[in-house]
Amino acid sequence: MIRKKWLPPLRIIGSAFEMTLRQNVYDSFIIFGVIVQPIIIALLALWMLQDQASSQAIYVIIGSGMTGLWTSLLFISGNSLNQERRRGTLETLVCLPTPLPLIIFGKNLANVIQSMSSMIVSYSLATLFFGLRFEISYPWAFVISLLLTVFSFVSFGLIISPIFLMDPGIQGWQNAMEFPVYILCGFLFPIALLPGWTTPFSYILPPYWAARALHSATTKGASLSEFALCWGMMVLLSALIGFIANKLFQRVLYKVRNDGTLGLQ
Amino acid sequence: MNAIEVEHLRRIYVTTIGVIRRSTKEIVAVDDISFQISQGELFGLLGPNGAGKTTTIKMLTTLLIPTSGTARVLGNDIVRDAKHIRPVIGFIFGGERGLYWRLSAIDNLRYFSSLYHVEPEVSKKRIPYLLELVGLKDRGNEKIEGYSRGMKQRLHIARALLHDPKVLFLDEPTLGLDPVGAREIRQTISDLQAEKKTILLTTHYMFEADALCQRVAVINHGLIVALDSPEGLKKQVKDLSVIELEVFGIPQRVLGQLRSISSVDAVSIENRDQKQLLQIHSPHGSEALSEIMTCLKGLRVGKVAVREPTLEDAYVRLVRDTK
Structure with a gap:
């Protein structure tokens, strides 16, 4: 049974989750980012890999799904605080008894769960149009990896939105931040193909461990230690990011209240 | 205990100008203001645009x-x-602004009530009650994007009351509303005051402050220039009479001549369709009329009336004196 003190935060996360999803269904940019763009990426990759084994194509299913997750996180979750500012709702949210990171957590969760649909779209595309068959070698590990992927992406999103709120100039770099993560996190091909000096950058990004865990769950012969490493890194990095995000929120909210930039004039 | 206590509050905004040669500029929005508001009091903050009313409210609401x-x-x-x-x-x-336009009024209130930690059983009863209070009972399921400005404003009031707060800050709640909508909002504010809520209201509609507030602070250029009951403020201009004249196409030159008359305190003009309403403050009342009429010679003049000063007249004098 859920303890009583956890009920209000869970209710808040649930409420933010529900209202975000209800608003997103009307947003064509979001629909493009989480469905159309991953379809284009999946189509191109599947076309290139159609003569390869099915094991190669599974990279595409998971990889294109991950691209949808990252795009959603970077653009939708990243913009969420600035969007609230433009709507004039940020002042209301800050003046609530609820901590703002909790609301953003619920919003990010909605965006990430919604983006999972891109993985389903890619899967349907590969099976229906390219006749590829996939097997998930370790279904239990796949489910755990998927849950931890959601958690690590949601946590990662908590650090992006306050940075964009603090300095909208950084938001101008959003487009430049999209593809490097696709590559560094091995969404579409293994990072072993990249120069060695890029590996440390991959290791500090939670999406890399998420992609590695999901790829391992679909590959025969993956060891338990491999899963343990990926899951452990996801939990560790998410906890670290959560801690930094909390501090960042405090500083950013103090700064915007001090500068008088919480609302648009 | 007072509900609100303000002591020597000051707020300066710093802005930067220029790209290469950057320089900073300081704007004093609120300049050393002090006042107290008792529990259950409806207190008005009056002032022209840019006087510091919203800045004061934003500080008091922790924003x-x-x-x-x-x-x-x-x-x-x-x-x-x-x-x-x-x-x-x-x-x-x-x-x-400040609402989720793609959601219905009920969804907006449901969302905010969970963020205000209102128990679901309580909010189930409170949301219909508040929608009825603000006259939106029959439109609660509609998306807000189709609402008029007045309806959105009323929904804001419902949102602010979700958690039954003890203190309410209302920043120009009737701004831009039609007369009927504004009257409904004033009635709602009056009802809230009857519930013994402490209310800080900012407005630049004098009759609104006169009708609702127990005490009023007049703020200009970030300074409180007067603080009294509406009656007390009116007494400050008891010596004045207000001469109102309907004129048609009065030139600026004539306005200048009127202002230079020694028995005239202030001159303001208000456009009303094809005519203009000239308001002249004078301590000499109708005695100043002959000099005024001399200045207006050759111009078409309609109705002429001399009346007692209102809160607005007191406000005009106070604001003018601090310029």
Whole structure:
């Protein structure tokens, strides 16, 4: 049974989750980012890999799904605080008894769960149009990896939105931040193909461990230690990011209240 | 204990100008203001645009950090104890923004009530009650994007009351509303005051402050220039008479001549369709009329009336004197 003190935060996360999803269904940019763009990426990759084994194509299913997750996180979750500012709702949210990171957590969760649909779209595309068959070698590990992927992406999103709120100039770099993560996190091909000096950058990004865990769950012969490493890194990095995000929120909210930039004039 | 205590509150905005040769400019929005509001009092903050009303409210609602001075809401410091203040206050800022337009009114209220930690069983009863209170009972399921400005404003009031706050901050709640909508909002504010809520209302509609507020502070250029009951403020201009004249196409030159008359205190003009209403403040009342009529010679003049000063006249004098 859920303890009583956890009920209000869970209710808040649930409420933010529900209202975000209800608003997103009307947003064509979001629909493009989480469905159309991953379809284009999946189509191109599947076309290139159609003569390869099915094991190669599974990279595409998971990889294109991950691209949808990252795009959603970077653009939708990243913009969420600035969007609230433009709507004039940020002042209301800050003046609530609820901590703002909790609301953003619920919003990010909605965006990430919604983006999972891109993985389903890619899967349907590969099976229906390219006749590829996939097997998930370790279904239990796949489910755990998927849950931890959601958690690590949601946590990662908590650090992006306050940075964009603090300095909208950084938001101008959003487009430049999209593809490097696709590559560094091995969404579409293994990072072993990249120069060695890029590996440390991959290791500090939670999406890399998420992609590695999901790829391992679909590959025969993956060891338990491999899963343990990926899951452990996801939990560790998410906890670290959560801690930094909390501090960042405090500083950013103090700064915007001090500068008088919480609302648009 | 006072509900709100403000002591020497000051807020300076710093802006930067230029790209290569950057320089900073300081704008004093609120300049050393002090006042107290008793529990259950409806207190008005009057002032022209840019006087510092919204900045004061934003500081008191913990959204803006003061440059210096202190303020307490129900005994809690606005900087140190912000998290204790937020659950007990409600606020609305004038305008249409601040709501989720793609959601219905009920969904907006449902969302905010969970963020205000209102128990679901309570909010199930409170949301229909509030929608009825603000006259939106039959439109609650519609998306807000189809609402008129007045309806959005009324929904803001419902949102601010979700958690039954003890103190309410209303920043120009009737701004831009049609007369009927504005009257309904004033009635709602009056009802809230009857419930013994402490209300800080900002407005630049004098009749609104006169009708609703127990005490009024007039603020201009960030300074409080007067603080009294509406009756008390009117007494400050008791010596004045207001001469109102309907004129048609009065030139600026004539206005200048009127202002230079020694027995004239202030001259203001208001456009009303094809005519203009000329308001002249004078301590000499109808005795000044002959000099005024001499200045207006050759111009078409309609109705002429001499009346007692209102709160608006007191406000005009106070604001003019601090320019």
